[in-house]
Amino acid sequence: MSHAPVLDASAVGTPATTALRMDDVVLTYPDGDGRITAVDHVSCGIDRGRSLAVTGPSGSGKSSLLAVAATLTPPESGHAWLATRDGEVDLAAVSARRAAELRRTEIGIVFQQSNLVESLTAREQLQAMAWLGGRPSRARRAQVRERADELLDRVGLGSLAGRTVGALSGGQRQRVAIARALVNRPSLLLADEPTSALDSESGAVVMDLLVRTAQEFDVALMLVTHDDTVAARCDARMHLVDGAVRSG
Numbered sequence: 001m002s003h004a005p006v007l008d009a010s011a012v013g014t015p016a017t018t019a020l021r022m023d024d025v026v027l028t029y030p031d032g033d034g035r036i037t038a039v040d041h042v043s044c045g046i047d048r049g050r051s052l053a054v055t056g057p058s059g060s061g062k063s064s065l066l067a068v069a070a071t072l073t074p075p076e077s078g079h080a081w082l083a084t085r086d087g088e089v090d091l092a093a094v095s096a097r098r099a100a101e102l103r104r105t106e107i108g109i110v111f112q113q114s115n116l117v118e119s120l121t122a123r124e125q126l127q128a129m130a131w132l133g134g135r136p137s138r139a140r141r142a143q144v145r146e147r148a149d150e151l152l153d154r155v156g157l158g159s160l161a162g163r164t165v166g167a168l169s170g171g172q173r174q175r176v177a178i179a180r181a182l183v184n185r186p187s188l189l190l191a192d193e194p195t196s197a198l199d200s201e202s203g204a205v206v207m208d209l210l211v212r213t214a215q216e217f218d219v220a221l222m223l224v225t226h227d228d229t230v231a232a233r234c235d236a237r238m239h240l241v242d243g244a245v246r247s248g
């Protein structure tokens, strides 16, 4: 089976284009009287427009690493640098409030389940995400609607923008979730097993879309997956075992 190259920390991109850079990240959780190491001295980087697959067996630390990148959990030691509109930010040192702001403005996240609001239309899901920072002006609302329709068009759902989520298939929902993740023009797109709830055909469509979208929108993609075929579609691959990087 062909594999994308295992990521070599020395192969990280230049500072000008690197969206996310992790240096020696460690994350542990309480475990009885001791602690369990979920992420064990991991270093990696992803350039804008490129994709990194994070693979490994169950419990190897993939979701924990993604949680650090998503600003949901600060690393216990090490650093995770995110390139933002205001320069590089160390995710190990941001406040909870700044982390929430980064998740809204700089990071798009696609989960296993699409986590959409059933009663909203596809377009409204995107508009709601764009309005999270406060109700925008009338001119801004028009721009948001245009951006929402453009994105839905790009993910192949242009004709379904006005349909409620309850009437969309699983694959269509994940495509809405990808469009929603991009609406605020993030530099980093994170996806945790985004095709695990889909049949193989819909999953392949969603995967192609994710990798292609990262290139077209110049967004760095970190993708957690169990699936070797999915990982092989990414530009690089990092395999975790017991929280540490191992050759694939």
Ligand SMILES: Nc1ncnc2c1ncn2[C@@H]1O[C@H](COP(=O)(O)OP(=O)(O)OP(=O)(O)O)[C@@H](O)[C@H]1O
Pocket (backbone or CB within 6 Å): 029, 030, 036, 037, 038, 056, 057, 058, 059, 060, 061, 062, 063, 064, 065
């Ligand atoms: N909130 C938590 N509290 C304590 N231990 C946790 C917590 N979350 C994860 N762990 C442990 O950390 C380790 C890494 O878990 P993680 O969910 O990151 O692995 P994973 O590779 O994403 O697994 P899977 O493929 O099954 O989703 C596991 O041993 C897990 O049991």
